[in-house]
Amino acid sequence: MPAPLRVAFAGTPEFAACALEAILDAGYDVPLVLTQPDRPAGRGMKLTASPVKQVALARGIEVDQPEKLRTEDQRRRLAACAPDVLVVAAYGLILPQAVLTLPRLGCINIHASLLPRWRGAAPIHRAIEAGDSETGITIMQMDEGLDTGAMLLRRAIPIAAADTTASLHDKLATLGAACVVEALAQLPAGALQPVAQPAEGVTYASKISxxxxxxxxxxxxxxxxxxxxxxxxxxxxxxxxxxxxxxxxxxxxxxxxxxxxxxxxxxxxxxxxxxxxxxxxxxxxxxxxxxxxxxxxxxxxxxxxxxxxxxxxxxxxx
Known part of the structure; x- marks a missing residue:
């Protein structure tokens, strides 16, 4: 029997926390979680742990919070845990090539749109704003581009007439969690065939201001x-x-x-x-x-x- 997959995880908000819990519930070995440094929040502007950090600490998982991942020292704990794959979901940092090639099976991303439509920071907002009838989750093999990597798995859902970003976020967080567990089950055997994103239909979901x-x-x-x-x-x-x-x-x-x-x-x-x-x-x-x-x-x-x-x-x- 092959050794269990070692899955490092990088993410920050609630969307990512949902995926982390699903990965842990599926029984995967998660030796390290990367998340953004604690930020001021609430009326008192107290330093607050991200939703991902809160899940990791509650489940006894080691947490690292580097400001960047550009130097060897910033990547030291990730390299030391020797992950087979790094799962990334709304992390908030751009991953340099040294990180993308560090895990044996590379880095996979949970993106909340049907790529290549709505690459970028705010795919849920922009899909609703544009009046799209559907959206979904794309599990993507990460490269150095902005959400340009090969697609490993895609699942679509309709956008309801009454959906807000809040309600659609929750639907996609649940779908993304299920999709990444499905992808991880197939990844070691090479059952997921990477499909290059088409050049047609590319749109960018700029950050909301x-x-x-x-x-x-x-x-x-x-x-x-x-x-x-x-x-x-x-x-x-x-x-x-x-x-x-x-x-x-x-x-x-x-x-x-x-x-x-x-x-x-x-x-x-x-x-x-x-x-x-x-x-x-x-x-x-x-x-x-x-x-x-x-x-x-x-x-x-x-x-x-x-x-x-x-x-x-x-x-x-x-």
Whole structure:
């Protein structure tokens, strides 16, 4: 019987923690976990361990948190554990060639899109923002490019009409965990055939910035609704009314029309705002210093009248 696969793991957020737990539950020997250094978080800005580090410590796994992996000293603990393969999931560091070739079976990545679509930092956000009907997980053999390596395994799932980045993240984290366990089972025997990514269909999922949050009401309602779902829970889409920045957590497209940004109708359960094409019924809102709430409750503390107009600027304008 061959020796059990030694699987080093590199990852940082909850998406990666889900995969690490699945690998451990499947019985793989994980001699070392790499994750980002502890960062300030919460209202007190206390140094906080990443979700991956928390899982590793709870399961008694050795943790290393190098700032980079450029020098031999920074790679020393990884080299010393002699992994057969390094699994990478949302780690946050670029791996140099010295790391890519260190494990006997190389490094494999869990990427939250159907490559080559949405290479890069924010594939879940960008898939929803673009109105894609499906996405998925690609298990990829890593090379020095940005998500350009050969594909080992792909699994697709539909993007539901109500999916936000938060809900789709959780679906893909579960799928990614299952996919990497499936891939690891086949890797030693060479049962996974690497398939080069096609040159056609390449798109890049640039990192999400807070500056993208401002809604450009001149855009079609469907595009804005997709952006609202994509930016939930971060950075959260915003509209400005009476010099107050209001977070828009959810909205629905309705068949109304008017000057973009104009409030067309208000009642106890809805605020309807005209867009470049059709309109949006705002469903969940949040004003500064308050919590997110249904429109009816929001209106009791911040009345809105038909005929008022949201500022029409916004960095999402074409």
């Amino acid at each position: 807070r500056g993208e949050a401002a809604i450009a009401w001149s855009r079609p309602a469907r595009q804005i609704e997709c952006a609202i779902r994509a930016f939930n829970p971060f950075p959260v889409a915003t509209g400005t009314l009476r010099d107050t920045v209001i977070k828009v957590w959810s909205a629905e497209v309705v068949a109304r029309s008017g000057e973009p940004g104009t409030v067309l109708a208000v009642d106890d359960t809805s605020v309807i705002v005209a867009c470049g094409d059709q309109a949006l019924r705002l469903v969940e809102l949040q004003r500064p210093g308050s919590r997110r709430m249904a429109v009816g409750e929001f209106l009791r503390g911040f009345p809105v009248c038909a005929g008022e107009r949201f500022a029409t600027g916004g960095l999402q304008a074409d």
